[in-house]
Amino acid sequence: MKKITMQDVALKAGVSKSTVSQYINSRFEFMGVSTKHRVEAAIKELGYIPNHVAKSLKQKKTGTIGVIVANILHTFSTEIIRAIEDECERNGFHLFVCNADDQPEKERSYIDMLVAKQVDGLIIFPTNGNNDYYKQLKTAEFPIVFVDRIINEPIFPTLLLDNESASQIAVDQLAKKGRTKIGLVSTSIVQKVTPRIERIMGYKKALESHGLAIEEDWIVAEQREEIGSRLQRLWDSGNRPEAFFATNDLALIELLKFIKKNKLVIPKDIGVIAIDDSPFLEMATTPISVIKQPTFEIGQNAADTLLQLIVSKDFKEEYEERRYRPILVERESI
Amino acid sequence: MKKITMQDVALKAGVSKSTVSQYINSRFEFMGVSTKHRVEAAIKELGYIPNHVAKSLKQKKTGTIGVIVANILHTFSTEIIRAIEDECERNGFHLFVCNADDQPEKERSYIDMLVAKQVDGLIIFPTNGNNDYYKQLKTAEFPIVFVDRIINEPIFPTLLLDNESASQIAVDQLAKKGRTKIGLVSTSIVQKVTPRIERIMGYKKALESHGLAIEEDWIVAEQREEIGSRLQRLWDSGNRPEAFFATNDLALIELLKFIKKNKLVIPKDIGVIAIDDSPFLEMATTPISVIKQPTFEIGQNAADTLLQLIVSKDFKEEYEERRYRPILVERESI
DNA sequence: CCTTCTAACTAAACCGGTTTAGTAAGTCAT
DNA sequence: ATGACTTACTAAACCGGTTTAGTTAGAAGG
Numbered sequence: 001m002k003k004i005t006m007q008d009v010a011l012k013a014g015v016s017k018s019t020v021s022q023y024i025n026s027r028f029e030f031m032g033v034s035t036k037h038r039v040e041a042a043i044k045e046l047g048y049i050p051n052h053v054a055k056s057l058k059q060k061k062t063g064t065i066g067v068i069v070a071n072i073l074h075t076f077s078t079e080i081i082r083a084i085e086d087e088c089e090r091n092g093f094h095l096f097v098c099n100a101d102d103q104p105e106k107e108r109s110y111i112d113m114l115v116a117k118q119v120d121g122l123i124i125f126p127t128n129g130n131n132d133y134y135k136q137l138k139t140a141e142f143p144i145v146f147v148d149r150i151i152n153e154p155i156f157p158t159l160l161l162d163n164e165s166a167s168q169i170a171v172d173q174l175a176k177k178g179r180t181k182i183g184l185v186s187t188s189i190v191q192k193v194t195p196r197i198e199r200i201m202g203y204k205k206a207l208e209s210h211g212l213a214i215e216e217d218w219i220v221a222e223q224r225e226e227i228g229s230r231l232q233r234l235w236d237s238g239n240r241p242e243a244f245f246a247t248n249d250l251a252l253i254e255l256l257k258f259i260k261k262n263k264l265v266i267p268k269d270i271g272v273i274a275i276d277d278s279p280f281l282e283m284a285t286t287p288i289s290v291i292k293q294p295t296f297e298i299g300q301n302a303a304d305t306l307l308q309l310i311v312s313k314d315f316k317e318e319y320e321e322r323r324y325r326p327i328l329v330e331r332e333s334i
Numbered sequence: 335m336k337k338i339t340m341q342d343v344a345l346k347a348g349v350s351k352s353t354v355s356q357y358i359n360s361r362f363e364f365m366g367v368s369t370k371h372r373v374e375a376a377i378k379e380l381g382y383i384p385n386h387v388a389k390s391l392k393q394k395k396t397g398t399i400g401v402i403v404a405n406i407l408h409t410f411s412t413e414i415i416r417a418i419e420d421e422c423e424r425n426g427f428h429l430f431v432c433n434a435d436d437q438p439e440k441e442r443s444y445i446d447m448l449v450a451k452q453v454d455g456l457i458i459f460p461t462n463g464n465n466d467y468y469k470q471l472k473t474a475e476f477p478i479v480f481v482d483r484i485i486n487e488p489i490f491p492t493l494l495l496d497n498e499s500a501s502q503i504a505v506d507q508l509a510k511k512g513r514t515k516i517g518l519v520s521t522s523i524v525q526k527v528t529p530r531i532e533r534i535m536g537y538k539k540a541l542e543s544h545g546l547a548i549e550e551d552w553i554v555a556e557q558r559e560e561i562g563s564r565l566q567r568l569w570d571s572g573n574r575p576e577a578f579f580a581t582n583d584l585a586l587i588e589l590l591k592f593i594k595k596n597k598l599v600i601p602k603d604i605g606v607i608a609i610d611d612s613p614f615l616e617m618a619t620t621p622i623s624v625i626k627q628p629t630f631e632i633g634q635n636a637a638d639t640l641l642q643l644i645v646s647k648d649f650k651e652e653y654e655e656r657r658y659r660p661i662l663v664e665r666e667s668i
Numbered sequence: 669c670c671t672t673c674t675a676a677c678t679a680a681a682c683c684g685g686t687t688t689a690g691t692a693a694g695t696c697a698t
Numbered sequence: 699a700t701g702a703c704t705t706a707c708t709a710a711a712c713c714g715g716t717t718t719a720g721t722t723a724g725a726a727g728g
Contacts, residue, residue, distance in 0.1 A: 054715040116386045
């Protein structure tokens with residue numbers, strides 16, 4: 001069935017398609033009342049829906065934003081995306097969301113695809129393996145905002161948690177409750193992912209700030225599937241921490257599985273604190289204390305920063321990273 | 335900075351843009367080797383990225399699919415979307431995902447926006463308030479697949495859980511453990527959302543199949559924010575069920591909050607079973623038994639069905655709804 | 669009555685890639 | 699030598715909406 005175009009509407013209304021375009025775009029300054037009514041009636045009768053592809057070609061903008069997430073399984077990622085979505089909606093933009101699974105090749109092919117689709121800008125949680133390509137896009141003055149991770153050069157606005165501060169809060173809380181033997185659980189740092197590296201660094205600094213020794217054996221930083229067995233070996237060795245600090249939600253899940261498997265009671269047998277929250281942690285038998293990221297604020301600011309870049313085209317040589325303060329949610333697990 | 339086009343590449347390579355287009359589309363049958371190499375070198379030197387907007391205008395297809403979710407807070411929705419994404423990716427399509435928040439007006443405006451953006455098809459979890467518009471799209475032979483909910487006429491392929499069967503399994507499990515006083519918790523049925531209606535119907539039929547009376551007071555079907563207080567009133571009345579069946583994950587969260595607030599012990603003081611799962615339910619102190627939907631299969635089939643419609647253009651007058659068997663995950667909460 | 673200005677509307681070029689009919693040169697068979 | 703066929707390449711129309719310079723008719727002022 002043939003698609004209705006402006007030409008069809010124009011014929012029906014007895015005007016030119018330029019007039020129909022003026023109507024569609026609410027430009028009524030120089031339009032007779034009778035013309036307006038006839039165009040309106042023709043649109044309604046024919047059920048005309050504009051074709052934004054044609055409009056985008058001419059205007060060189062699509063009203064879409066690409067978001068490339070490094071790992072969508074992290075709850076905070078989806079929360080940040082929700083905030084980006086809401087802010088973009090408010091400004092007439094829509095999102096393509098892609099999940100790179102922490103793989104630079106996947107990220108690269110997504111960037112190519114999104115640029116080809118003429119997205120107006122990109123928000124990327126960078127994997128850390130496409131630095132040369134990022135620079136090319138910088139040279140081409142393509143609007144990009146980074147979130148959650150830093151790359152080697154500050155070429156795009158970057159928004160992320162104050163990770164070391166989050167670790168400091170975690171260790172402070174455990175120390176406040178008298179815990180002096182504190183272990184850490186993380187997902188793998190092989191890829192040098194900013195939050196993981198910085199949170200471990202923050203944990204070490206925080207221990208030192210409390211005059212506590214750093215026990216390297218108590219730092220579990222593995223692929224997710226290997227965390228459980230590594231914790232088991234640590235536990236079975238007999239040299240055990242009194243509490244664990246999980247640096248993200250996926251590490252926390254593996255920690256809780258380990259705790260359940262060993263029939264440990266929180267916080268009697270083991271204290272727990274984590275970075276990033278989940279609805280279920282509040283209603284667990286022992287509600288888990290966490291340090292949240294202000295995900296809504298980060299997402300909203302990321303969207304606003306990108307929209308500002310898109311509109312202003314005011315590209316700087318360098319940008320300062322923007323850090324967000326973590327938020328303690330004190331529950332009962334420490 | 336000026337965007338590189340095929341014309342620029344053509345000039346650089348000393349060929350026409352038709353030749354460049356042939357190269358880009360890997361049509362080498364009638365292309366000299368020397369021409370091929372010159373075009374290849376020009377593309378690399380200029381860093382040319384094709385403009386899919388122009389291509390879409392001419393070819394009248396965009397390689398994008400719109401997904402409109404009725405309520406994205408349900409975990410199963412995001413699981414189905416993940417499966418749709420994977421299947422679409424495999425076939426060179428990408429998604430716009432929109433959240434209608436169970437509001438027909440929002441759904442309507444999203445449909446308009448996505449059609450204007452020339453998506454190739456739509457997967458909708460229908461809100462139930464745009465039936466006339468759905469019919470218009472049917473008449474226009476626009477490819478659509480419905481998921482999770484049914485509307486008044488079977489005009490598009492529809493994939494959803496066998497909800498009554500899921501309720502039957504839930505009641506069977508509770509009855510098997512000797513529970514004869516079974517309550518139900520649901521989110522609101524005011525909007526006549528298919529799964530909620532069918533699951534309550536299934537619960538009633540299942541009770542009857544076990545010769546158990548239907549206690550209307552034990553059916554809590556409210557707006558999410560009101561479930562807790564309604565459960566409290568029910569509990570305080572003294573006429574209490576022995577177990578609760580939560581018909582979805584959001585109802586379960588409210589039920590678990592109520593249980594925690596009243597310091598009840600699962601399953602000693604109260605049995606719990608629910609439809610839809612979550613990673614945390616497995617590692618709760620009392621792991622919660624659930625009936626899962628085969629979300630991966632539903633999502634994959636929805637994507638395949640839509641892609642098939644897009645390619646074949648073989649629109650039928652009516653479609654039979656496709657039901658999926660629920661999957662029991664027996665844990666320790668009953 | 670003539671000139672100038674304004675209101676209302678329109679023709680056609682453009683956005684960038686696709687596609688198809690057309691062109692030119694070379695090869696092969698008669 | 700000529701005609702038919704094939705290879706390799708290209709010109710230009712097209713997709714649908716935007717936009718701008720141009721046109722026409724009417725009004726107002728001298």
